Amino acid sequence: MSKIDLNKVRFSTKVVHAGQSFDPETGALSTPIYQTSTFCFETVEEGAAKFSKTIPGFTYTRGGNPTTRALEVKMAAIEGGEDCVATASGMGAVGAVMIAFLKAGDHVVCGDTLYGGTSVVMRTNLAQFGIDVTFVDTSDLEAVKKAFTPKTKLVYFETPTNPLMTVTDIKSISKIAHEKEARVVVDSTFAPPPIQFALKLGADLVLHSVTKYLNGHGDVLGGVVVGTKEDIALIRGNGVTKICGNPPSPFNSYLVLRGLKTLVMRVEKHCQNAMDLAKYLKTVSAVKEVYYPGLESNPFHKLAKEQMNGMYTGIFSFELKENINGMNSFEAGKKLVNGLKIATIAVSLGDPDTLIQHPASMTHSNVPKEIREKSGITDGLIRISVGVEDVEDLIEDFEQSFANL
Numbered sequence: 001m002s003k004i005d006l007n008k009v010r011f012s013t014k015v016v017h018a019g020q021s022f023d024p025e026t027g028a029l030s031t032p033i034y035q036t037s038t039f040c041f042e043t044v045e046e047g048a049a050k051f052s053k054t055i056p057g058f059t060y061t062r063g064g065n066p067t068t069r070a071l072e073v074k075m076a077a078i079e080g081g082e083d084c085v086a087t088a089s090g091m092g093a094v095g096a097v098m099i100a101f102l103k104a105g106d107h108v109v110c111g112d113t114l115y116g117g118t119s120v121v122m123r124t125n126l127a128q129f130g131i132d133v134t135f136v137d138t139s140d141l142e143a144v145k146k147a148f149t150p151k152t153k154l155v156y157f158e159t160p161t162n163p164l165m166t167v168t169d170i171k172s173i174s175k176i177a178h179e180k181e182a183r184v185v186v187d188s189t190f191a192p193p194p195i196q197f198a199l200k201l202g203a204d205l206v207l208h209s210v211t212k213y214l215n216g217h218g219d220v221l222g223g224v225v226v227g228t229k230e231d232i233a234l235i236r237g238n239g240v241t242k243i244c245g246n247p248p249s250p251f252n253s254y255l256v257l258r259g260l261k262t263l264v265m266r267v268e269k270h271c272q273n274a275m276d277l278a279k280y281l282k283t284v285s286a287v288k289e290v291y292y293p294g295l296e297s298n299p300f301h302k303l304a305k306e307q308m309n310g311m312y313t314g315i316f317s318f319e320l321k322e323n324i325n326g327m328n329s330f331e332a333g334k335k336l337v338n339g340l341k342i343a344t345i346a347v348s349l350g351d352p353d354t355l356i357q358h359p360a361s362m363t364h365s366n367v368p369k370e371i372r373e374k375s376g377i378t379d380g381l382i383r384i385s386v387g388v389e390d391v392e393d394l395i396e397d398f399e400q401s402f403a404n405l
């Protein structure tokens with residue numbers, strides 16, 4: 001067993017050590033991969049006691065697995081929550097939360113800028129179950145207040161949002177929601193600890209697509225939800241274990257545990273590189289706007305400085321001007337992205353590699369242009385997840401591609 005008192009150590013130490021217990025059989029330092037679907041018992045009585053939870057222990061991996069449990073304990077410590085449940089993907093976490101806390105007739109106040117998959121759940125799937133959703137710009141606190149009804153049970157939003165990096169004030173929204181006895185759920189995928197600690201700011205539940213910064217190596221799909229013991233037990237029982245049946249594989253849990261050990265230094269590097277690249281892009285004549293809350297000119301800078309611990313995350317968007325050497329911004333955007341040699345054309349974020357995408361021709365290509373542009377996703381908008389390469393190389397890569405426009 002580890003001798004560390006996690007309440008007495010600083011954050012990076014906690015991230016490395018939380019959830020770790022040396023393997024009692026072998027003394028292995030790294031958490032073993034318990035790649036098993038089921039667990040056996042010496043006697044029927046032992047099985048009965050473990051199923052009824054009168055003694056602790058594992059029975060079947062859908063309900064719990066030692067490798068996955070180590071990940072859950074680590075994530076609860078990282079987010080400062082009482083407990084955590086891990087899922088097979090970020091969408092698994094979103095779905096499990098909805099199933100745990102909503103029933104027909106309930107109402108949700110929901111951020112109007114969401115990851116595409118979550119948007120489908122909120123706009124289509126919840127209606128199938130008789131749940132009403134009001135979409136609102138959650139950075140506008142007055143609009144949020146007006147969106148509540150007597151049936152509101154949940155307030156759900158992402159901060160910062162994808163791709164324009166709008167920041168929502170978690171503390172203020174939590175205060176408003178708690179006066180109305182609604183739970184606040186924050187998707188903090190774009191700003192993991194140590195950037196943002198949603199629970200400490202007042203949210204009831206924080207969820208992540210672990211696929212992104214938390215695993216950080218682009219080789220796993222996963223999700224987590226962190227909150228109180230009671231709420232996590234409900235999500236685990238009603239959502240993950242039963243209706244959704246979507247726990248992670250023990251192997252993926254192991255990979256995430258491994259990735260988390262370097263979370264703090266990776267995130268610091270992503271944030272520093274993003275800041276340097278955003279500042280460079282701000283000086284480029286073909287660039288109309290850079291949407292990064294780390295820039296003092298950004299309308300969310302003041303709030304982000306406080307809420308995101310002055311780190312502002314590693315992802316942002318920028319927009320090209322309308323006429324660049326006779327090209328419209330759609331053509332120029334494609335040419336700029338195609339001309340990059342280090343930044344890889346791909347969706348997702350939080351990988352060591354810099355990933356870049358052109359929403360108008362990729363993720364949002366099937367959204368009609370007027371609807372896209374209404375939410376700020378113009379033809380010249382480019383989203384970049386800044387990796388952990390040397391930022392000088394990234395800047396030189398952009399310089400050569402801009403020079404060829």
Ligand SMILES: Cc1ncc(COP(=O)(O)O)c(C=O)c1O
Pocket residue numbers: 089090091092115117118158162187189190208209210211221222223348
């Ligand atoms: C903000 C956000 N939430 C949730 C998800 C869904 O996560 P996953 O792809 O792991 O299911 C994503 C995926 O990109 C995301 O960006």
